[in-house]
Amino acid sequence: MNKSKVNKAIQVALVEDDPNLRANLTTMLNGSSGFQCQAAYPDGLAALRGIPANRPDVVLMDINLPGMLGTDCVRELKELTPNLPVLMLTVYEDSEQIFKSLMSGATGYLLKRTSKEKLLEAIREVNAGGAPMSRQIARRVVQYFQKVNELPTDTRNASVVVNLTDREQEVLAALAKGYAYKEIADLLQISFETVRTHLRTIYEKLHVHSRTEAVLKYLGR
Amino acid sequence: MNKSKVNKAIQVALVEDDPNLRANLTTMLNGSSGFQCQAAYPDGLAALRGIPANRPDVVLMDINLPGMLGTDCVRELKELTPNLPVLMLTVYEDSEQIFKSLMSGATGYLLKRTSKEKLLEAIREVNAGGAPMSRQIARRVVQYFQKVNELPTDTRNASVVVNLTDREQEVLAALAKGYAYKEIADLLQISFETVRTHLRTIYEKLHVHSRTEAVLKYLGR
DNA sequence: CCGCGCCTAACCCGAATGTGGTATGGTTAA
DNA sequence: TTAACCATACCACATTCGGGTTAGGCGCGG
Incomplete structure (x- = not known):
């Protein structure tokens, strides 16, 4: 899966259009031991150009990008670097976006209001082969999973x-x-x-x- | 959702056929602040009779029950009390069991060798609307998502x-x-x-x- | 022709369901 | 701390259903 170097900092690539948030996250990552923000892209196109070349360990991606949607960006990215884990970040909790992202190939899904500690932990987890999700999102995913797998013994209409x-x-x-x-x-x-x-x-x-x-x-x- | 009282103990119902493990878990739960083992059932039928009436906040269920399989018990239970979260407990790690459980309606999936602390944390999490899973399991679920294309539905009469x-x-x-x-x-x-x-x-x-x-x-x- | 299954129809009666009103205690959001 | 909502519960009345029984008319195969 991921031949990441455990003894080195996790190389993170950031895709986020808001300059403030981008700067904050970059600073936060570089200020945290074991993490390094390798690059920060303001939009999907820049990310698609830069990421495959620079080969980060993890990508943090905003779901709402100008020009190219985050979900589309993930899809493209996954075709270029299939094993590169992508964590989606968003303020929205709506299942439409969640499922689109996951089906596009996102590895994990976090809400932006996630605390710094949890975010770092999620990056570590995804780098270790996990699939971090906030609890609300995990629940939705499980529910959806159950729904699409429903037997002919179909019940309730959500x-x-x-x-x-x-x-x-x-x-x-x-x-x-x-x-x-x-x-x-x-x-x-x-x-x-x-x-x-x-x-x-x-x-x-x-x-x-x-x-x-x-x-x-x-x-x- | 779940209108559970944050300031009160989480009411847990236990379904486990092994008397020793049942007793241990009951003791452990009652000995942990914030948790109460409301009831412990030795098999699926007893659980189906007792749980809908007693309305626990969370169900802990062994996946290997005598008579009625845990997965079947979950399915029945989910039809009666759709929003009641069920955590599956098992010694098995194989994906067969995992997916069966999740498809049957289990909300989370834990291995029996999970530490006491993690177990309690998982109960808290599921009670808060989450879906606790080990990272391997979460990843599998996500992978499944990425390749699912659905065209289901509608089986008419026969x-x-x-x-x-x-x-x-x-x-x-x-x-x-x-x-x-x-x-x-x-x-x-x-x-x-x-x-x-x-x-x-x-x-x-x-x-x-x-x-x-x-x-x-x-x-x- | 005769029986048999099917569609039709009616009557009775008790059980189940639909609808209105009202009330109490607990929990929660404002 | 109100007000709102929820789960609980009972009463009363009207309607609908479920089940038992009986029966006339029709068409078809033996």
């Missing part, structure tokens, strides 16, 4: 379920398995009436008026 | 329907669209009572006793 509380989702899940109200009550160890109360709220939130309609929405039609 | 007459299939199709009996009657231009007669036959043929069960069978579960 978009529908989003407004429901945990308990409501549990009740709906049981409903969608065909349980009668009293069975759901027994299953969740709550009263029959409470099940009915939850169901009323669920129906209201889903804009339906019957059990079957709710189940259909839950199953994504 | 062999369940072969015993049904044409008319019965029409009625069932309408039922599966969420129509009420009288709406079906109107749709097919037959009487309400005839609809009910058909439905009785359909239920009998499908061996079900409720509308929702019939629809689930029709949709291929």
Whole structure:
């Protein structure tokens, strides 16, 4: 994988359009023992020109770059230097960007508000063959993983379920398995009436008026 | 999400067949500030009965359970309590198990030889919305991502329907669209009572006793 | 022609479900 | 500390469903 020299500083290349942040990160990296900011590029094109030639150990890349999107830059980069690990940095937590990045070939994904210590640790980790992600992102990745691997025994529809509380989702899940109200009550160890109360709220939130309609929405039609 | 009380102990449910390990983990958890072992189940069935009712914050589950496999237990559990995070524990490191677990709905994956500190940290992390995994596992997941191209979905009805007459299939199709009996009657231009007669036959043929069960069978579960 | 399966239809009755109102205690965000 | 939200719970009433039973009309194969 990565024949990095453990006894030398990890060579980091930075791709970040914001001059302030770029300078800060550069200073931070060079001020940290075991790390060296080998180069800092302001945009994707510059990165694509410089990185394959300079062969850093790790790339830190902003996801929002002017001109060329960070995700596209990663894709290009991965074709040129497939084993070079790339850590994406972003302020956004939205799954669209996360998945795009990962599918483009990013090795890890961090939020910009990640602390200095965690960032350095993540760089070490990715350099050691890991795939560092913030917890929110790891969770999303796992969820997505589960979704794309779903068996024909397909269940719940994420978009529908989003407004429901945990308990409501549990009740709906049981409903969608065909349980009668009293069975759901027994299953969740709550009263029959409470099940009915939850169901009323669920129906209201889903804009339906019957059990079957709710189940259909839950199953994504 | 999880409305867990940060200032209160994280309620952990344990599923582990080995009595020694179960006792050890229980003691360890209860002896650690911020954690409480709410319940310890020796097998999957006991867990499925107890967990949805007791609503722990996190489940620790052995992957090798007698009777019901841990992965199957997770799958069932995830259908009942979709947002309840489950950490899998295992001695096996092989990817087969890892992917099965994750695909079954496990939120994180730990090796049993994980240190006490790391285990507690992982529980905290999963409770905070993360998805703790060893670096090798995270990397595998990410790699998987990079080569996934999906074109899934939609399995319609199937062999369940072969015993049904044409008319019965029409009625069932309408039922599966969420129509009420009288709406079906109107749709097919037959009487309400005839609809009910058909439905009785359909239920009998499908061996079900409720509308929702019939629809689930029709949709291929 | 006769039986058999299918579509149609009706009646009864009890169980399950849908909808409205109301209330209490716990947790959380403002 | 309010206000908002959540999970819990009960009451009441109307509607819908599930199951048992019976039965007339139709078409098809023996």
